[in-house]
Amino acid sequence: MSDLVLETRNLVKHFPLTRGIVFKKQYGAVRAVDGVNLELRRGETLGIVGESGCGKSTLARMLVGLEKPTSGDLFVQGKNMSKVGAEERRRGRRNIQLVMQDPYTSLNPRMTVGDIIGEPFEVHPDVVPKGQRRAKVQELLELVGLNPDHINRYPHQFSGGQRQRIGIARALALNPEIILCDEPVSALDVSIQAQVINLLEKLQNELGLSYIFIAHDLSVVRHIADRVAVMYLGKVVEIGTEDEIYESPTHPYTQALLSAVPVPDPKLRGLRDQIVLTGDVPSPANPPSGCRFRTRCWKAQDICAEQEPLLQIRDKSGHPSACHFAEVRDVVHATE
Amino acid sequence: MSDLTSAGAAIGGAPVAGDGPTTDAPGGSGKERSASLWADARRQLVRDPVFMIAFLYILVVGSMAAFPKLWTSQDPRNCDTARSRIAPSGEHPFGFDILGCDYYSHAIYGARPSMVIAIMATTAIVVFGGVLGLLAGYYGGWVDTIISRVMDIFFSLPFLLGAIVFLTVIKRQNVWTIAMVLFLLAWPTIARIIRGSVISSKDLDYVHAAKAVGARNGRIMFRHILPNAIAPMLVYATIVLGSFVAAEATLTFLGVGLQPPAQSWGIMISTHQVYFLEDPWLLLFPCGLLVGTVLSFILMGDALRDALDPKFR
Amino acid sequence: MTDVNVKMDALAGVDPNALPLQVKNLQVEFRTRNGIAHAVNGVSFDLRAGETRAILGESGCGKSVTAQAIMGILDSPPGFVTGGEILYRGVDLLKLPESERRKVRANRIAMIFQDALSALNPVFTVGFQLAELFRKHRGMSRQDSKARAIELLDLVKIPAAKQRVNDYPHQFSGGMRQRVMIAMALALDPEVLIADEPTTALDVTVQAQIMALLAELQQERNMGLVLITHDMGVVADVADRISVMYAGRVIEEAGVDEIYASPAHPYTKGLLESIPRLDLKGQELSAIKGLPPALTNIPPGCAFNPRCRYAQEVCRKDPAPTLFQVSPSRTAACHFWKEVKGDE
Numbered sequence: 001m002s003d004l005v006l007e008t009r010n011l012v013k014h015f016p017l018t019r020g021i022v023f024k025k026q027y028g029a030v031r032a033v034d035g036v037n038l039e040l041r042r043g044e045t046l047g048i049v050g051e052s053g054c055g056k057s058t059l060a061r062m063l064v065g066l067e068k069p070t071s072g073d074l075f076v077q078g079k080n081m082s083k084v085g086a087e088e089r090r091r092g093r094r095n096i097q098l099v100m101q102d103p104y105t106s107l108n109p110r111m112t113v114g115d116i117i118g119e120p121f122e123v124h125p126d127v128v129p130k131g132q133r134r135a136k137v138q139e140l141l142e143l144v145g146l147n148p149d150h151i152n153r154y155p156h157q158f159s160g161g162q163r164q165r166i167g168i169a170r171a172l173a174l175n176p177e178i179i180l181c182d183e184p185v186s187a188l189d190v191s192i193q194a195q196v197i198n199l200l201e202k203l204q205n206e207l208g209l210s211y212i213f214i215a216h217d218l219s220v221v222r223h224i225a226d227r228v229a230v231m232y233l234g235k236v237v238e239i240g241t242e243d244e245i246y247e248s249p250t251h252p253y254t255q256a257l258l259s260a261v262p263v264p265d266p267k268l269r270g271l272r273d274q275i276v277l278t279g280d281v282p283s284p285a286n287p288p289s290g291c292r293f294r295t296r297c298w299k300a301q302d303i304c305a306e307q308e309p310l311l312q313i314r315d316k317s318g319h320p321s322a323c324h325f326a327e328v329r330d331v332v333h334a335t336e
Numbered sequence: 337m338s339d340l341t342s343a344g345a346a347i348g349g350a351p352v353a354g355d356g357p358t359t360d361a362p363g364g365s366g367k368e369r370s371a372s373l374w375a376d377a378r379r380q381l382v383r384d385p386v387f388m389i390a391f392l393y394i395l396v397v398g399s400m401a402a403f404p405k406l407w408t409s410q411d412p413r414n415c416d417t418a419r420s421r422i423a424p425s426g427e428h429p430f431g432f433d434i435l436g437c438d439y440y441s442h443a444i445y446g447a448r449p450s451m452v453i454a455i456m457a458t459t460a461i462v463v464f465g466g467v468l469g470l471l472a473g474y475y476g477g478w479v480d481t482i483i484s485r486v487m488d489i490f491f492s493l494p495f496l497l498g499a500i501v502f503l504t505v506i507k508r509q510n511v512w513t514i515a516m517v518l519f520l521l522a523w524p525t526i527a528r529i530i531r532g533s534v535i536s537s538k539d540l541d542y543v544h545a546a547k548a549v550g551a552r553n554g555r556i557m558f559r560h561i562l563p564n565a566i567a568p569m570l571v572y573a574t575i576v577l578g579s580f581v582a583a584e585a586t587l588t589f590l591g592v593g594l595q596p597p598a599q600s601w602g603i604m605i606s607t608h609q610v611y612f613l614e615d616p617w618l619l620l621f622p623c624g625l626l627v628g629t630v631l632s633f634i635l636m637g638d639a640l641r642d643a644l645d646p647k648f649r
Numbered sequence: 650m651t652d653v654n655v656k657m658d659a660l661a662g663v664d665p666n667a668l669p670l671q672v673k674n675l676q677v678e679f680r681t682r683n684g685i686a687h688a689v690n691g692v693s694f695d696l697r698a699g700e701t702r703a704i705l706g707e708s709g710c711g712k713s714v715t716a717q718a719i720m721g722i723l724d725s726p727p728g729f730v731t732g733g734e735i736l737y738r739g740v741d742l743l744k745l746p747e748s749e750r751r752k753v754r755a756n757r758i759a760m761i762f763q764d765a766l767s768a769l770n771p772v773f774t775v776g777f778q779l780a781e782l783f784r785k786h787r788g789m790s791r792q793d794s795k796a797r798a799i800e801l802l803d804l805v806k807i808p809a810a811k812q813r814v815n816d817y818p819h820q821f822s823g824g825m826r827q828r829v830m831i832a833m834a835l836a837l838d839p840e841v842l843i844a845d846e847p848t849t850a851l852d853v854t855v856q857a858q859i860m861a862l863l864a865e866l867q868q869e870r871n872m873g874l875v876l877i878t879h880d881m882g883v884v885a886d887v888a889d890r891i892s893v894m895y896a897g898r899v900i901e902e903a904g905v906d907e908i909y910a911s912p913a914h915p916y917t918k919g920l921l922e923s924i925p926r927l928d929l930k931g932q933e934l935s936a937i938k939g940l941p942p943a944l945t946n947i948p949p950g951c952a953f954n955p956r957c958r959y960a961q962e963v964c965r966k967d968p969a970p971t972l973f974q975v976s977p978s979r980t981a982a983c984h985f986w987k988e989v990k991g992d993e
Contacts, residue, residue, distance in 0.1 A: 051852035051853070051854060051855075052823075052852055061544075064548040065547075065548065065550075066544055066547055066548055090550045093548075093550050094550060097548065097549070098544075098545065098548040100541050100544070100545060101541075102541055105540060105541040105542065106541035106542050106544075106545050107542055107545075108542040108546075108559075108560055110563050110564075119546065119549060119551070119559075120549045120550075122555075123546075123549050123550050123551045123552075123555065124549075124550060159940050161940060167545075170545065170549070173549075174549070189707040189708055189879065189941075190707060190879060190881070190920055190923055190924070191707060191919060191920060191923055191936065191937040191940075191941075192936075192940065193923065194923035194925075194934035194935065194936035194937070195936040195938075197925070197934055198933050198934055198936055201933070202933075216852065216853065218853070219882075219924065219925045219926075220925055222925065222930070223925030223926075223930060223934070224925075242930075256854055257853060257854060259857075260853040260854045260856065260857035261853055261882065262856075262857075262860075262880065262882030262883045262885060262886040263882055263885060263886070264881040264882045264884075264885045264909065264921065264924050265885055265909060266885040266886075266888075266905045266906050266909050267906070267909075268885075269885065269886055274857065276854075276857050276858055276861055277854045277857075277858070278858075279808075280822045280824060280825070280855075
């Protein structure tokens, strides 16, 4: 078990919907995350994919402590974060750091790069003694491929890709074991994306980091992830190794999602098994009964409305899927 | 459309160094402290003639208030009714007032109460309103509810009527009480400005980033949120200084502000209002000084707003 | 289509046999405080009826500015078209007075944007905004135009169009809003549709729906489509021909199969190689080093030379390489296109 650096058990986040100002009355809840179980091992990259509103960002915010879970447990290196005291939670939180999506808004424009990367040291003064902080910040700048002499510059003097490197350096400051990357490259141009992905992989190899990599770009996730969890309306609907998810998906939503990704090869045009879903994602304030995907699913039967399919291994594919009718369908490769 | 904005970005801020692991240091000076928002703003303000003229005017008025002896050797209380309303001359550039006192020195000494009241009241609203606005905006919930309702109550008091009633009731009309009344009636506006900008900045990504690092509330408020609120606060405070100078004059003119023998521009205006047709200069000199001061403050506020807005860069 | 779609606004000099859209050597500059930014430096392309032309490039390469110049909706100042021609069926739009140009917009050349929410007016119902087009341009009655609005929403497959016609833009989901915008663009039956990153803000499953809808409508109407995007997957899926832009220039122009099979410009090649691919799992992605130049400060010679692994002395000197004929149907602006393409 020492291998397990992070675990969530039935993690739930409901945002209450209230009426009234003085006497608040709750009339419902947005079920942003509704019972998520995940495990992350040392040195591993877990990809989380899903479309907007699936709860992946709320999940991320809970993991880094920006949001308190409504219920459920989060274990960081075996310690239950909801059971320990505030001080220990703060110290535990050091172990999970965050790289955000937008390099333009995630850095305080009024602080120098040195102050931004050095802020974690001021918050946790015991990590690096005062006199060595500047040198440590420069070391971090070098590690992410930036010029250490630029320590006194302001964020607006850097390009998007460089800013994302600054964000990565800040995340590395406290020597965390886990880095949570929330759409780290989706705001960047294609030619810059590759640079940042390469940097993340290099850092993982050098420092033995574990990544949780949240993205909507399925090809990027495929490139970097060892295991992948697919989320829909607050729940994980399928989880497995990168190969299992991409080569033999069993949940209809995963299949639709994968088939919708345009493949950069014109020879495959019209040959792919493309599933075009109908309708929109239902509101998380009022999710469908039973299986949440059933309103858009072409396989849906009566049982899907009555009984919620559990995330479990169902067929010979060998990985868990939350569908009563899970079966492998290869959608990534061309069908002749 | 996205392309246009990013094209704009590419036009505006040419990044300094190449992306990637290339470390091309221009000069390699580790000590360079490059332009911050404030330094940029200062540079822009120094080059703005409107701001500089207004600023110099305020410096002059400020020194009149602080060191009146620099500007005149006359004693405004040295009066002789025989000299009543003598027109301006070389030795007495503003002439004499109704009581035969030197009008120029009266105007110089009259700057002090206006400025003292305006500065005291403004400082008070910035500190008090700022703290309440910060608390309401940052913590939200019931803290916000209570503070906002109290603000609403004060907002509902009409400014002029409220001031007249207060000052009439307390019957002690001096610099302190007038500053107090202005403060009481004006603090909610600045609290609301701060609250608004705190609410808009507390959900910024870099605030979340600081929280994720484990920063405590105090650090987040003072390091990340307040600096964003300071610019609008400064702009508003500058404009409010001007309007408080005007408010002091208004209250004095209406008879509920400072009373003779105190000296202020408001008193000069109210005492001589009836002589406008015969001796217009008795009214024009104090009014000119007053309008110049108020206008200068407002123009400075406008220039500050432009200089501190990163969007104009 | 019914007879209500007869163009009311006649345009002089239109040659029905000429191409629906031809751009020749278009130049656009932005005059800013920090100097002149050459956003578009000589862009040319043709568009046939029913054809899809992709304009591919990264942010700041001038692809959206090109679209805005074609539509005549460039923010001016600071943007100015300083040269070139934009021909609609042989008529140079740049020479037309604004009143004539307005007849072309929406009627003959229409545009859809990335952000549908800000492109639709929030204070009017979508039905009103659609109907207004028919009233203004076709002189239709209130009732007829409303009926047409419902027909259009049906056409773009918005469920329960009869009810939804009275909804405001914010009441639609992102994908549905994009459909509404497509309906507005197609209302007056244009011959050319310019789509500026139409699916960038959408989720992949919604993107697939929208692209399928666009393809279907395009085929029905034999409409020319200019697709502006940075997504090489989308391009591979729908485009017939591609113009790749970099720093305000078209650096490669070819049919979609040719370009993906053997790119002839190092930038195109770099872009294609930087896409994560299955067979490269676990390996480093091949990234293009450095970053695009500021448009106020484009390097002399080939704008791509500081980032290019093929660059030689000749690339660093003006003039920039012109488009070389790589094959009868394709061009590339690289001195070393043969090496890049792997012919030698």
